[in-house]
Amino acid sequence: NAGVTQTPKFQVLKTGQSMTLQCAQDMNHNSMYWYRQDPGMGLRLIYYSASEGTTDKGEVPNGYNVSRLNKREFSLRLESAAPSQTSVYFCASSERGIAADTQYFGPGTRLTVL
Amino acid sequence: SNSVKQTGQITVSEGASVTMNCTYTSTGYPTLFWYVEYPSKPLQLLQRETMENSKNFGGGNIKDKNSPIVKYSVQVSDSAVYYCLLGESCRMGNNNDMRFGAGTRLTVKP
Numbered sequence: 001n002a003g004v005t006q007t008p009k010f011q012v013l014k015t016g017q018s019m020t021l022q023c024a025q026d027m028n029h030n031s032m033y034w035y036r037q038d039p040g041m042g043l044r045l046i047y048y049s050a051s052e053g054t055t056d057k058g059e060v061p062n063g064y065n066v067s068r069l070n071k072r073e074f075s076l077r078l079e080s081a082a083p084s085q086t087s088v089y090f091c092a093s094s095e096r097g098i099a100a101d102t103q104y105f106g107p108g109t110r111l112t113v114l
Numbered sequence: 115s116n117s118v119k120q121t122g123q124i125t126v127s128e129g130a131s132v133t134m135n136c137t138y139t140s141t142g143y144p145t146l147f148w149y150v151e152y153p154s155k156p157l158q159l160l161q162r163e164t165m166e167n168s169k170n171f172g173g174g175n176i177k178d179k180n181s182p183i184v185k186y187s188v189q190v191s192d193s194a195v196y197y198c199l200l201g202e203s204c205r206m207g208n209n210n211d212m213r214f215g216a217g218t219r220l221t222v223k224p
Binding site: 003004033035040041042043044045059090098099100101102103104105106107108 | 118120122142143144145147149154155156157159162164197199201202203211212213214215216217
């Protein structure tokens with residue numbers, strides 16, 4: 001099993017450009033998450049999907065949109081990138097989407113917005 | 115609401131024991147996770163602590179709002195960033211809250 005995979009691994013954008021970060025899991029998990037990681041702030045939840053067909057905002061959703069394409073895939077879109085969105089983005093999945101569930105993380109996407 | 119606090123950096127020599135604290139406030143039913151991030155690797159789960167099994171882990175009691183992780187006889191290869199994650203189920207309804215601490219960077223010197 002590959003676990004949680006993310007593409008691309010690195011990306012450089014100019015301010016105002018758009019892009020979609022892709023995430024897929026092969027563990028048949030119901031819930032998926034997007035986090036951003038910034039120095040001194042740990043990981044902060046952007047959006048999550050408790051189950052196929054549902055999405056909810058996390059702590060820092062502004063400037064992002066998400067799509068739960070199917071049970072395996074959860075994408076994060078930046079419509080108009082800003083320098084403040086320079087960060088490392090992590091996708092995660094868990095079996096049931098409750099607070100007591102272990103989350104499994106992908107390797108991350110390092111995004112730089114110039 | 116909840117908040118999660120961790121010590122920023124710890125530097126020790128090889129062979130030492132180190133305690134990394136995670137202090138939090140909780141108004142619901144907390145589950146505390148510890149993850150480790152090695153360079154260029156995905157976050158890996160180290161331990162998961164719920165109110166039911168808190169007695170199985172030395173060094174902390176989740177009911178006291180502090181849940182440290184202790185590593186004994188550390189090696190250079192233990193150098194990494196250690197994160198705690200608080201998952202909280204609310205007493206009423208199905209609301210869940212997940213919140214990371216800022217992480218503790220552990221540096222082990224040879």
